Amino acid sequence: MKRKWNCGNIVYSYCTEADLSDIASMLAKQNVCEYLFFGPNKEEDTLAYFSPLINSISESLKANNIPDMHVFTIREKDSGVFIGQCALLPIEFTNGNYLIGYQIDDTQWRxxxxxxxxxxxxxxxxxxxxxxxxxxxxxxxxxxxxxxMIKAGFKPEGQQKRYWSKNGKWHDRLLFGLTTEDISEEKLEILRSKYD
Ligand SMILES: CC(C)(COP(=O)(O)OP(=O)(O)OC[C@H]1O[C@@H](n2cnc3c(N)ncnc32)[C@H](O)[C@@H]1OP(=O)(O)O)[C@@H](O)C(=O)NCCC(=O)NCCS
Structure with a gap:
């Protein structure tokens, strides 16, 4: 099983322990967590959440199996500078349906x-x-x-009212989805040609 995918000067690699301090610094920032349902996190909370995930990914990769959880670190390929992280997490009882997530460090926004x-x-x-x-x-x-999400072709699927409460404020949740019916084989072929 591959561990790294390159696209121009960006490299996406399965998250390892070596990434944890960069991830913890990012998730300790107020602005990064402004719209997230969690955080800002103390370093020990980030480590407690990510360590079991990283161990499980590492065990699967060692056994040459596809991991259950897909948590990637994003870095500049040439310099190794940390950009952020992204993940695909399986949604329970819906085999083949994944929840996407990403956080980009504030120094790298826009x-x-x-x-x-x-x-x-x-x-x-x-x-x-x-x-x-x-x-x-x-x-x-x-x-x-x-x-x-819209730029990647996701379709808006609705709005759930008062879904999260954070710092005494309620937030609605906006839903988006992309299915195999929405994405053409030509588009997938273009995507495949971008990553090595
Ligand atoms: C949301 C987030 C992922 C956007 O990442 P980014 O690298 O800045 O996004 P991009 O540079 O690809 O920008 C995409 C578009 O969004 C716009 N955009 C980015 N941040 C914006 C902001 N705060 N307000 C308004 N527009 C914004 C960009 O201008 C661009 O628009 P364009 O395509 O019309 O030019 C990043 O700000 C982030 O990680 N925030 C903290 C964590 C988070 O909220 N994650 C998402 C959880 S659902």
């Missing part, structure tokens, strides 16, 4: 990395995992997140 991450997850879900559907969500008002 450079196209969020859109690139969404496109990578689309490629990975449909071409590597043979998904039938990917599901996305964001808090209402998270314009950057909404735009990255």
């Amino acid at each position: 450079k196209g990395y969020g859109s690139a991450a969404c496109e990578f997850l689309t490629y990975f879900a449909f071409s590597v995992l043979s998904a039938f559907r990917i599901t996305g969500d964001c808090a209402e008002g998270n314009i950057g997140s909404e735009k990255t």
Whole structure:
């Protein structure tokens, strides 16, 4: 099983322990977590959440199996500079349906990395995992997140009222989806040609 995918000067690699301090620094930031249902996190909370995920991914890869969880670190290929992370998490009882997620570090915003991450997850879900559907969500008002999904072809699927409560404020949840019926074989072929 491959561990890294390159696209221009971006590399997506299955998350390892070596990535944890960069991830913890990012998720400790107020602005990064403004629209997330969690955080900002203390370092120990981030480590407690990610360590079992990373161990499970590492065990699967060692056995040459496809992991159940797909958590990737995004870095600049040449410099190794941390950009962020993205993930595809299986949705229970719906085999082949994955929830997407990504966080880009605030030093890297508005450079196209969020859109690139969404496109990578689309490629990975449909071409590597043979998904039938990917599901996305964001808090209402998270314009950057909404735009990255729409640009990748996701369709809006509705709005759930008062879905998250954070810091005493209610947030609606916006839903998005992309199914194999929405994405043509030509588009998938273009995506496949982008990653090596
Ligand atoms: C949301 C997020 C992923 C966007 O990443 P990014 O790398 O800045 O996105 P891109 O550079 O690909 O921008 C995509 C589009 O969104 C727009 N955009 C990005 N951030 C924006 C913001 N805060 N407000 C309005 N528009 C924004 C960009 O201008 C671009 O628009 P365009 O295509 O019309 O030019 C990033 O801000 C982030 O990680 N935020 C914190 C975590 C988070 O909210 N993750 C999503 C959880 S659902």
